[in-house]
Amino acid sequence: MAQEVRGVIAPGKNEPVRIETIVVPDPGPGEAVVKVQACGVCHTDLHYKQGGINDDFPFLLGHEAAGVVESVGAGVTDVAPGDFVILNWRAVCGNCRACRRGRPWYCFSTHNATQKMTLASTGQELSPALGIGAFAEKTLVAAGQCTKVDPAAAPAVAGLLGCGVMAGIGAAINTGNVGRGDSVAVIGCGGVGDAAIAGSRLAGAEKIIAVDIDDRKLTTAKSIGATHTVNSKDTDPVEAIRELTGGFGADVVIEAVGRPETYKQAFYARDLAGTVVLVGVPTPEMKLELPLLDVFGRGGSLKSSWYGDCLPSRDFPMLINLYLQGRLDLEAFVTETIGLDDVEKAFERMHGGDVLRSVVVL
Ligand code: APR
Ligand code: ZN
Ligand code: ZN
Numbered sequence: 001m002a003q004e005v006r007g008v009i010a011p012g013k014n015e016p017v018r019i020e021t022i023v024v025p026d027p028g029p030g031e032a033v034v035k036v037q038a039c040g041v042c043h044t045d046l047h048y049k050q051g052g053i054n055d056d057f058p059f060l061l062g063h064e065a066a067g068v069v070e071s072v073g074a075g076v077t078d079v080a081p082g083d084f085v086i087l088n089w090r091a092v093c094g095n096c097r098a099c100r101r102g103r104p105w106y107c108f109s110t111h112n113a114t115q116k117m118t119l120a121s122t123g124q125e126l127s128p129a130l131g132i133g134a135f136a137e138k139t140l141v142a143a144g145q146c147t148k149v150d151p152a153a154a155p156a157v158a159g160l161l162g163c164g165v166m167a168g169i170g171a172a173i174n175t176g177n178v179g180r181g182d183s184v185a186v187i188g189c190g191g192v193g194d195a196a197i198a199g200s201r202l203a204g205a206e207k208i209i210a211v212d213i214d215d216r217k218l219t220t221a222k223s224i225g226a227t228h229t230v231n232s233k234d235t236d237p238v239e240a241i242r243e244l245t246g247g248f249g250a251d252v253v254i255e256a257v258g259r260p261e262t263y264k265q266a267f268y269a270r271d272l273a274g275t276v277v278l279v280g281v282p283t284p285e286m287k288l289e290l291p292l293l294d295v296f297g298r299g300g301s302l303k304s305s306w307y308g309d310c311l312p313s314r315d316f317p318m319l320i321n322l323y324l325q326g327r328l329d330l331e332a333f334v335t336e337t338i339g340l341d342d343v344e345k346a347f348e349r350m351h352g353g354d355v356l357r358s359v360v361v362l
Contacts, residue, residue, distance in 0.1 A: 002026060003033075004120050007136030008343045010059040013051035017061060017344050021120035024138050027073035031113045032143045034085065037155035038337075039134040040064035041346040041358045042163050043281075048129050049347070056127040060117060061343065062135030062360070063089055063128075066159035069146060076143040084151035086162050086320075088312035089130035091144030105174070105309040111142035132162075135343055135360055147312040149320040156337055156359045157323065157330045161316050163307075164357065165333055168195025168256065169319065170308015171279040173203050176252040180204035185241045185250040187211045187232075187266055189221040191333060191356040192279055193256035200252075201225035202328055209244055211237045211265075214353055224332055232265070241269040249274055258282045264290070270300060278304040337361045 007022040027033050039062040048059045069083045079085060091111040092099055098106035112131035117140055118124060126133065133139045149158060160166075168191065172178045176196075184200040186193045189212040200208050201224075209228045210221035218229040230240040242249055249271040255263050258280025266276045267290060308315075322328040335355045338346055346358035 003138060005137035006340060007133065008061050008340055009119070009126070010049040010057065010061055012057050014049070017049060019340060022060060022126060022136060023118045023120050024140050025115045025117070027071055027140060028115050029074040030076060030143055031073040031115065031140060032076060032079060032146050033070045033138055033140055034067045034087065034146060035070045035138050036065050036067040036134045036136060036362055038066050038159040038362065039360045040160050040164065041343060041350070041360065043350065044163070045129055046347050046350060058119065058124060058126055060126040060128045060133030060136060063130040063132040064159055064163035065132065065134035066155040066162065070138065072143055079143055079146045079148055083146070083148045085146035085148050086158050086312070086316045087132050087134060087141060087145050088147055088162060088316070089132055089145070090307055091142050104311055105307070111144045113140045113142050115140060135340060137362055147316040149317050150324060152324055153320045156334050156361050158320060159359065160330060160333050160357060161319055164191045165195040165330065166310050166315065167279055167305070167308045168192040169199035170310045170315065171254050171277050171305040172196045172199030172252070174309035175303050175305035176254060176275055176277045178203040178205050178252050181206045182251040183207040183209070183245045185209040185211060185253045185269055187237065187253065187255050187262045188257035188280060189217040190256065193254070194221055194224045194356060195333065196254045196256055196279065197221055197225045198328060202322065207244060209241055209250065216353060220356070224329070237265050238268045245271070251275070252277065254279060256280050260286050260288045263288055272298050272300065274300045276302045333357050334359050
C-alpha cells in the first residue's frame with residue numbers, strides 16, 4: 001500500500017521550501033522504502049531550491065541521510081527490513097566500463113528508484129534531490145543506495161557520511177591518497193574542508209595546514225586535527241604553506257572552496273611532485289588561467305574529487321567503525337539538530353559561518 005508522509009518540497013525557483021504530504025509507493029523490484037531518521041542540510045539542496053541544478057521542480061529535498069529499511073521490493077538481497085543504512089547518491093552498476101576497469105566511483109550508470117514519489121495534493125511527480133529525497137519521514141530509493149552500517153552509530157552522525165563529510169574525507173584518503181608522514185594543506189575549512197582535515201589525520205599525515213579567511217573556521221579546523229593554521233586574508237597562503245613545509249610545498253593540497261583564486265593558491269602551494277585535489281564545486285562561468293609553462297614545469301597531478309571518490313559499500317561501514325572506535329570524530333560536524341520545519345531557516349544560517357552542518361532529526 002502506498003503511504004502518505006510529510007516531506008520538504010522546493011516548489012519552484014527561489015521559492016521558500018514547504019512541508020507537503022507526499023505519496024511513497026511500495027517498493028518495486030530492486031527498490032527499498034526507508035524510514036528516515038536523520039538528514040543533513042547540504043549546499044546542494046540549496047542549489048536545487050535556487051534552480052541551479054535543473055528545472056525539474058517540484059523537488060523533494062534532502063540527500064545526506066541515515067535511517068532504517070522499512071520494506072524492500074522483489075529481488076533485493078543486500079538489505080532487509082530493519083537494517084540501519086546510510087543512503088548514497090551513487091549506487092554503482094558494477095557493469096559499465098568504469099566499474100569493470102576497477103574505478104566504480106566513476107560509474108556512469110548509477111541506480112535510482114524507478115517509481116516516482118508524488119505530491120498527495122496534485123498527484124504531480126517529485127524529483128528527489130540526488131535521487132534520494134530524504135527530508136521526509138520516508139523515502140523510496142534503489143536498494144543499492146542503501147548501505148548497511150553498525151546501528152550503534154547515532155543517525156544524525158551516520159547520515160553525514162552520505163554526502164559532505166564523505167566528500168571531504170574521501171578527497172583526502174581516496175582522491176589525494178594522503179599517507180603516513182605527508183604534509184597536507186586544506187584551503188577552505190567549512191564542513192567539507194574540515195572533513196578533509198579529519199581524513200588526513202586518519203591517514204597519518206604529519207602536517208595538516210588549514211587555510212581560511214575566517215578565524216572562527218581556523219579554530220574549529222584546529223580542534224578537528226589541523227596542526228597549523230593560516231588566515232589567508234592577512235597572509236599569502238602559498239608563501240606560508242611553503243615556509244611550513246621546508247620550502248617545498250605540501251604533498252597534497254585540497255581545495256574546498258571552489259573558486260579560481262583558491263585553486264591557483266592550491267596549484268602553487270603544492271610540492272613539485274605533489275597532488276592538488278579540487279573538491280570545492282565551481283560555478284559554470286568560472287575560468288582558470290595558468291601559465292602553461294608552470295603546468296609543464298611542475299610534476300605531480302591535478303585531480304578533482306566527486307563524492308570523495310567513495311565506494312559506499314567499502315567506505316561507509318569502515319568510517320562508521322572508526323567513529324565507533326573513537327578514532328574519527330564525526331560528532332564535531334553536527335552543529336545543530338533541527339526539525340523538518342526548520343530547513344528554510346537552516347539554509348539562511350548556512351552562510352553565517354557558524355554552522356558546519358544542521359541535521360534534521362525525525
Ligand atoms: N580563501 C580561503 N577560504 C575561503 C575563501 C578564500 N578565498 N572563501 C571562502 N572560504 C572559506 C569560508 O570561510 C568557509 O569556511 O571556505 C569555507 C567554505 O565552507 P562552506 O561554505 O561551509 O562550504 P562546504 O560545505 O565546506 O563546501 C565547500 O565544497 O562540496 C563543495 O559545494 C561545496 O563548493 C562547496 C565546497
Ligand atoms: Zn558502473
Ligand atoms: Zn550534498
